[in-house]
Amino acid sequence: MGIKNRLVLMNFLQFFIWGAWLITIANYWFGNKGWSPQEFGAVFSTLGISSLFMPTLTGIIADRWINAEKLYGILHLLGGLALLYLPQVDNPTMFISIILVAMICYMPTIALMNSISYTILKNNSYDVIKVFPPIRVWGTIGFIAAMWITNLTGSKASANQFYIAAVVSFILAAYSFTMPQCKPQNKGLKGAPLVETLGLNAFKLFKNYKMALFFIFSMFLGAALQLTNMYGDRFLSEFEKVPEYADSFVVKYSTIIMSISQISETLFILAIPFFLKKFGIKQVMLISMIAWVLRFALFAYGDPSGGLWMIILSCIIYGMAFDFFNISGSLFVETQCDSNIRSSAQGLFMMMTNGFGAIFGSWVSGIIIGKFFTTNQGDFIWMDIWNTFAIYSLVIAIFFAILFKHKHNPDAIGQINH
Structure with missing residues (x-):
């Protein structure tokens, strides 16, 4: 499989995981569990909470200490375990807590996926601006495919949506360890002020x-x-x-x-x-x-x-x-x-x-x-x-x-x- 096709598959699986449950979780929350709308708002706030700090933190880790593709695989493995456990939870507060763990693992993988894709394409002498957008479109196709599969298998109000997402997360975790190495570069970090290191200078x-x-x-x-x-x-x-x-x-x-x-x-x-x-x-x-x-x-x-x-x-x-x-x-x-x-x-x-x-x-x-x-x-x-x-x-x-x-x-x- 060519390198571009390998990145296509990675993008496809990345957003397939999200599409398997993101749009249908309300049916599980209200239809299956019968929990309240006030608490449901907290489910989607976990995406925001995770986006506040995790992409920056994992970016620093990947730049300094661990290969990006390995960190990417570890996060998908941990996120898959959280998704696998979700159907066992019968308490809305605990459910939200587990979703938060899943999102802490998942949200930074979007930025890591872009970083891995850019690094691999550059290392193979591709024009990133020209080559990456058609690859990224397959992420949206993966999201759509997951929505269709969740619906057509009768899983839109059942725990199966989380099992589907978990299985694909494990597959992507294993697949990521076979990707070309994206070693830490330490670019712009050694000796840089803490504010710059954390990306806070943009404020x-x-x-x-x-x-x-x-x-x-x-x-x-x-x-x-x-x-x-x-x-x-x-x-x-x-x-x-x-x-x-x-x-x-x-x-x-x-x-x-x-x-x-x-x-x-x-x-x-x-x-x-x-x-x-x-x-x-x-x-x-x-x-x-x-x-x-x-x-x-x-x-x-x-x-x-x-x-x-x-x-x-x-x-x-x-x-x-x-x-x-x-x-x-x-x-x-x-x-x-x-x-x-x-x-x-x-x-x-x-x-x-x-x-x-x-x-x-x-x-x-x-x-x-x-x-x-x-x-x-x-x-x-x-x-x-x-x-x-x-x-x-x-x-x-x-x-x-x-x-x-x-x-x-x-x-x-x-x-x-x-």
Whole structure:
């Protein structure tokens, strides 16, 4: 197997693990266990907590003491053990604790996977900018494949989703030890100040009004991202409570319907360079925010029959909402920061979105839904939930349009690779 194909397989398995349970865990939590929505918010906050410190910590370890591919394998082995143990847990607090352990092991492997891929490609004289994106797309395909397998095997509300993820995690752990060596480089760490070593020097960007606003709004949009990951599949599955929809395709194959979002994501990536060059980061981010409004509003009024087109369109729009925020935001950071802090700045961007944003969105949504949008019988008032999320996104968009000032330079995007 060629080196590019080996990296394709690694990317595929990496996100397969996540896709096997991330979108369907709400069905297990509410449908299988019957636990409360307030506590469910804490499940997704574990992704944010892990993203605050683990990628930096494991990056330092890989740069100083242990081969990146070996550390990657060890983390997947430990994460697989945590996922394997999850179905044995009958207490929601303990369940959240085990999920946290699993995420502490899993979240840093995303950054390590990128690092391993870049190192191996460079060592084999490949153009990383040209070769890596087509390889990374297979990660999203792996995520989609896992969603389909979880759904088609009848596992979307059962413990099997965790067993599937655990088995693949063990396979990837074993596979990683066969990858070419990525030895510690100690680059930029020996003798460096502690602040620089930990990547904290990027926080000086908050002294810049424009960048401070950008990172704050990134956090708020990061919160929106978690909402459909948390509740989307459960929302579609609960149409089974309506007799006329109980046997509908949407109910039976809700996870497959949700996978349209990931398929759309792979397609909208191709449109980003055009939109950034044509409209600039402010307009692209505003397009993303409006897309989030539509994502939630279409869910609010969609149904498996006459409103099926709204559900499908919502999933298609998700690709624009996600990509125009995450990838465009990353490119914007790349063009706005000095070269000596670009890696730290990217880490800060991820910390604000996947870290603080995920914690904020998970925690607050769990409280609000549990207090205001859950009936005495434990049923969710979905229309009000999605409309509230849509209003939230609209308010963010309005404030961003008013407060964020940026003069568009069409040539800036072309400077990224130079």
